[in-house]
Amino acid sequence: SYFISFSFQQRIEIHKLRQGDNLILGFSIGGGIDQDPTQNPFSEDKTDKGIYVTRVTEGGPAEVAGLQIGDKIMQVNGWDMTMVTHDQARKRLTKRNEEVVRLLVTRQSLQKAVQQSMMS
């Protein structure tokens, strides 16, 4: 059997949780055009300077909404996130007047060959 890797896009809607004075989403991001892309453990292409999800807190809004660690965030509420600095990405996610963020993420997946699954 062999593995195929492909990526598919997914739309995720996260409802922010209020904690004190802050609205939190429950995950951490890494990456950005001002960062060092070679240190990104989740990207397949080490020159990819996009924004990646590096951690998802358990039970947080992001996990509930289906965000997974390693996802690449392509858009946030329609704003493009593939060519932004780290700080710009953070700002776009943490706007104070938004309670819901709609993310377009790309996820990589490994799947066994379809042929094998058909044979078994």
Added chain:
Amino acid sequence: MSAAMDTESTYSGYSHYSGHSKKAHRQGRDRHKSPRSKDGSRSEKSVTIQTPPAEPLLGNDASRTEEGQDDNWGETTTAITGTSEHSISQEDIARISKDLEDSVGLDCKRYLGLTVAAVLGLLVFLTPIAFILLPQILWRDDLEPCGTVCEGLFISVAFKLLILLIGTWALFFRQPKADLPRVFVFRAILLVLIFLFVFSYWLFYGVRILDSKDTNYQGIVQYAVSLVDALLFIHYLAIVLLELRQLQPMFTVKVVRSTDGESRYYSLGHLSIQRAALVVLENYYRDFTVYNPALLTASKSRAAKHMAGLKVYNVDGPGNNPSGQSRAMIAAAARRRDSSHNELYYEEADHERRVKKRRARLVVAVEEAFTHIKRLQAEEQQKAPGEMMDPREAAQAIFPSMARALQKYLRTTRQQQYHSMESILQHLSFCITNNMTPKAFLERYLNPGPTLQYDRDRWFSKQWTLVSEEAVTSGLQDGIVFVLKCLDFSLVVNVKKIPFIKLSEEFIDPKSHKFVLRLQSETSV
């Protein structure tokens, strides 16, 4: 005579007798002078590397240009050994009598060489003077008068001869450091060159000037001046060939002692093998720790035990197959499961611990002993006249308190035969005189030092033999191996050429040192 040098056959240890010299007799006298402890060590009392200073040359002769009466002069001596002072066997007696006959021959050879060189030097020095004086003596009246020019030339000849004198004295009048086996090639070449040169000058002078009674005195004086100039140039050539050429390092030499593997590296220039051997030996006395046979007994006993357990019986008849036997033994020994490595490990660990313990006791004892001694200041000397001691007495006073610890430590590290009580006392008073701390006093005992540090009697290495497949006067080449053997061990010398280094440059503008920050931050949202 010197053939024995190059082909070392293996006799027993005593048999390096290819040689001769009256030095054997001198050593005989020394033998009776210094009593030695009978610790069974087979040390040599034979000719050492340092030969006695040669007698100064005939006094006024000093401007021989190239020949030195000194080191490495061209006698072909071979290795000279003496006898052990404890036992003289029949063969030794036979050899001693042979030495007696040969020794006369050797000395004649050496003194002959010196005499020839001295005569040649004198001749060379006096030649320009003779060139100038002979016409004055023989046909003074016919000579053209030659006023200021000649006087100027006389002055220049005088000063050039003086410079030649000083130069030769500075460069070549040195005490011989060593006896080398073969003629020093460059010196021989230079001597021959000088001889031919002066001979041809005399020939020309005799034919063209003396016979024809040339009246042009100025020309004659100029001829003499040209001789002196040429001699100065030959002196320059001698400096370059004999001194400067070997200064630039071209080879790296690895010297390994055969008994315990201690090794060092040295850098040498273009030298002949015998001179390289001399350099190696001079550095050996300074750099290598002293050879201590007591430290080798452990490995020897292990090796003996290893092979002792196996015996080979030949059941196939009288056919003697030594290689088969040895192979069988080696195979059996390899297969035998023995725990000698275990023993070695624990033995070594144990020994280390013991040495460290004794060392600690020794250091403490010495420190305590040193606190008892205090140096008197000048004004206190009047106050306490009764207790004053000189360093020797002070040393004797504190020695007993540390003697036992020191002796035990030396026994454990097997150095006890290198330090006698007298030498320890002497060293102690030396340290006290020079205000040394206990640690400085102990430095000599805690680590085995180079051979030079110890008494001459304790050296196991005074007589050396050079074993080489190439001729010992040939120069060093890459890959040459030669061996310096003395009675108890040998130094294996491996010559390697310093590699050709290609160095290129790269210019970096200081303004181009610019940096960026490469981060990978993680922010939680």
